[in-house]
Amino acid sequence: MTQQGARWTADQVLALAPDAASRKAGSKLGAAGPWSEAGSSDEGTVWGLCKGSGSKPYQTVVDIADAAGPAYKCSCPSRKFPCKHALGLLLLWAADDAAVPPGQEPEWVRQWTAGRRRRAEEKKAGDDSGAQSGSADPEAARRRAERRADRVTAGAGELEQRLADLLRGGLATAEQSGYGLWEETAARMVDAQAQGLAGRVRELGAIPSTGPGWPVRLLEECALLHLLGRGWLRRERLPDGLAATVRSRMGLPASADGPPLRDRWLVLAQYDTTDPRLTTRRIWLYGADSHRTVLLLSYGAAGRSPELALPVGLALEAEVSAYPGAGQPRVALGEQFARPAPAAIRPPGMTTSRAAARYGDALRDDPWLESVPVTLDRVVPAPDGDSWQLADADEDAALPLTPGARSRPGLWRLVALSGGAPVKVFGEYGHQGFTPLTVWPEGPGDPVALC
Secondary structure (H helix, E strand, O other): OOHHHOOOOHHHHHOOOOOHHHHHHHHHOOOOOOEEEEEEOOOOEEEEEEOOOOOOOEEEEEEOOOOOOOEEEEOOOOOOOOOHHHHHHHHHHHHOOOOOOEOOOOHHHHHHHHHHHHHHHHHHHHHHHHHHHHOOOHHHHHHHHHHHHHHHHHHHHHHHHHHHHHHHHOOHHHHHHOHHHHHHHHHHHHHOOOHHHHHHHHHHHOOOOOOOOHHHHHHHHHHHHHHHHHHHHOHHHOOHHHHHHHHHHHOOOOOOOOOOEEEEEEEEEEEEEEOOOEEEEEEEEEEOOOOOEEEEEEEEEOOOOOOOOOOOOEEEEEEEEEOOOOOOOEEEEEEEOOOOEEOOOOOOOEOHHHHHHHHHHHHHHOOOOOEEEEEEEEEEEEEEOOEEEEEEOOOOOEEEEOHHHHOOOHHHHHHHHHOOOOEEEEEEEEOOEEEEEEEEOOOOOOOEEOO
């Protein structure tokens, strides 16, 4: 499909923005006024000159044909990706055919696209070389894995002792000890190369004194952490799928080794979570033929957006390969056969009671699972005292929204789009409730991202 036949919506463009300030600034540049010499190519490149505060306009170019998401280049000094000029150019391209007509790429655009192709080829050659060298000495790799497993085992044993000391002294000591005890324990797990244990230990430290019932929540999390540690220490006795899940939860690296699955993948949702060291982007995909819902993860250093960007409502024909673990949805993106383009695909939905049953079934394969991806059909957002819920329009059942979802602006967008009528909603459902991520109105209409 050519670029001219694959116009995006404004929502899909603005979903690429790194923050709210960029969305606002980019929206102001989405008109023809500040732009000159704008154009587009059948290969998926969009370019233009944007008038700024100086005498020389900013040169802005976007490659929308990259299957891993758009790539950007702008001569402005902004450190945000995409910058407001790239967002404005894409908004102009999405809204006005005449403002960004087909044409020949100018020299500065040709130089950038040629450089990108050259770097992509060099990276592929380097990856192939690295794969060959990495497999040249399997014995050395085995010894490294054994040494790390020994360190993780020592860390799990130490954590077991610390949990036993906590329960022996009583949960009230956790409130008295403060967060320092947990941070020191987490640091010990990092030293043991058990990043998964470290993350869960830090979560324990945030529970004491967080309102009524915190001792119960702390005990529940301690039990899950104990179960994970015991699972690691006895991993040789576990079924292969569960053993792989335990290794993943402990934080051990794994490669996507499942057979490639080719499909036309609809982008259901995309959102970022951040901590002081890392930005993690979660992208949910639905396979039109396989009917599978899978998860792509992409990472960026603190303060920078991950490279992979796939706005909601686009679809890409590609292969994915699954990571090991029982019931794990995570996949790696493989070969792409066509550029991402808008699609009218909608995933099938389920009732609220079936969604609750699905989460219960998933816990058998992964007891540490926080949530599962779910598409709810014909639900209505409704207040529930001081909270909100998604009420099933066809049965007497509902799912509560998570505390985080209730505090996001996306809730009011969902309520406004529904207007009291049933809608289809994709999100994540777990023990804390349902987090809506994308909504489709009844009848025809594009999906709307809520995050």
